[in-house]
């Protein structure tokens with residue numbers, strides 16, 4: 693069970709999926725989302741998605757990583773059509789983690 697803390701709503705963006713025939717394309721749209729801090733292992737990284745805060749520990753508390761969208765499996769390897777960086781929107785100071 694990951695430890696996260698609600699940090700208030702923030703303006704952010706998401707990639708919204710659209711189905712066109714048999715393919716899916718993504719379009720960036722503005723959203724207002726709850727943000728959460730990862731409280732595990734004195735991490736303190738703040739994310740604009742609950743699932744990113746919950747999954748922070750599994751990613752080794754990395755502040756940036758790449759997420760693939762679309763694409764498909766080629767020779768057993770997932771090849772995304774596009775990749776975007778997932779970046780923490782902030783980090784709690786040490787005194788807030790105690």
Ligand SMILES: [Zn+2]
Pocket residue numbers: 730731732735736737748749752753754
């Ligand atoms: Zn973390």
